[in-house]
Amino acid sequence: MSYSWHHQRRFNAFTNFCQQKFGERIQKLSINAGFTCPNRDGTVSTGGCIYCNNAAFNPSYCSPEKSITQQINEGIEFHAVRYRRADKYLAYFQSYSNTHAPLELLKIKFEEALQHPAIIGLVIGTRPDCVDNDKLDYLLQLSRKCFISVEYGVESCYNKTLEKLNRGHNFEQSVAAIEATAQRKIHTGIHLIFGLPGESREEMMQEASILSKLPVSTIKFHQLQIIKNTSLEAMFRTKPEQFHIFKLDEYIDFIIDFCELLNPSIMIERFTAEVPPAFHVTGGFGLLRTDQILQKIEKRMEERNTWQGRSYL
Numbered sequence: 001m002s003y004s005w006h007h008q009r010r011f012n013a014f015t016n017f018c019q020q021k022f023g024e025r026i027q028k029l030s031i032n033a034g035f036t037c038p039n040r041d042g043t044v045s046t047g048g049c050i051y052c053n054n055a056a057f058n059p060s061y062c063s064p065e066k067s068i069t070q071q072i073n074e075g076i077e078f079h080a081v082r083y084r085r086a087d088k089y090l091a092y093f094q095s096y097s098n099t100h101a102p103l104e105l106l107k108i109k110f111e112e113a114l115q116h117p118a119i120i121g122l123v124i125g126t127r128p129d130c131v132d133n134d135k136l137d138y139l140l141q142l143s144r145k146c147f148i149s150v151e152y153g154v155e156s157c158y159n160k161t162l163e164k165l166n167r168g169h170n171f172e173q174s175v176a177a178i179e180a181t182a183q184r185k186i187h188t189g190i191h192l193i194f195g196l197p198g199e200s201r202e203e204m205m206q207e208a209s210i211l212s213k214l215p216v217s218t219i220k221f222h223q224l225q226i227i228k229n230t231s232l233e234a235m236f237r238t239k240p241e242q243f244h245i246f247k248l249d250e251y252i253d254f255i256i257d258f259c260e261l262l263n264p265s266i267m268i269e270r271f272t273a274e275v276p277p278a279f280h281v282t283g284g285f286g287l288l289r290t291d292q293i294l295q296k297i298e299k300r301m302e303e304r305n306t307w308q309g310r311s312y313l
């Protein structure tokens with residue numbers, strides 16, 4: 001079988017794209033640049049998204065009291081003792097909304113990261129309502145010199161769900177941000193969550209064709225996880241019948257079904273989310289790590305003899 005993504009994995013893997021583009025393994029280094037979030041600081045709301053607990057995915061070396069350079073240096077050390085060594089890194093502005101600040105402040109933070117000799121580009125996590133033409137035009141300029149990816153928390157294509165999550169933006173804003181970013185040929189990533197309260201399996205599957213029509217470069221999938229000390233935890237404890245928490249085997253077949261419908265030109269960066277076990281209310285997928293689950297998904301794709309985009313119309 002010859003796939004349009006020119007390698008033999010059964011999905012269009014972002015890691016393979018990076019290896020082809022950069023010629024070697026690239027590691028992302030998380031950065032907490034001290035930005036806030038409009039859904040927390042009162043610009044949009046103060047409550048935040050009902051599932052949000054940034055502490056759950058903030059590596060220990062990330063702290064806004066440290067300079068960007070210090071976080072990069074400590075991040076390189078952190079990864080060197082845990083994983084295969086990389087020589088090139090992307091600075092991942094991950095915590096909160098990393099375009100929610102005046103443009104001049106963004107320039108200072110982003111350019112400090114790019115001045116580090118090990119950094120070859122930026123991945124900027126943000127909300128769809130936190131970009132404008134000036135910010136995107138600036139990122140366009142940067143993208144002519146290095147790799148720039150803007151990652152939007154889309155989470156759901158349904159406004160009824162976004163309201164329930166207290167996201168503070170709607171899907172139309174997500175579409176506008178994706179299109180404005182992609183029009184500038186900036187790498188455009190999105191996040192999507194499966195298992196959100198009130199969404200049926202059919203609605204989740206329908207998201208594949210909705211998103212396939214958009215100029216999305218990369219997608220990250222997350223299974224809904226109930227994280228401690230969130231409003232979602234309180235909702236779950238009060239009305240557990242409103243939730244469908246995926247079991248691992250069920251999720252593997254679900255995500256493969258979804259990928260069969262997905263546009264094969266969209267790269268997949270991850271299939272599952274992972275937070276430390278101490279943050280879990282429902283146990284997640286046990287102690288299995290993301291890489292182990294990925295192996296299971298690829299093995300199951302082989303067993304089913306299927307691939308991303310197989311049923312894409």
Ligand code: SF4
Nearest residue numbers: 037039048049052096
């Ligand atoms: S937009 Fe992101 S940082 Fe802000 S409350 Fe929601 S999940 Fe948390």
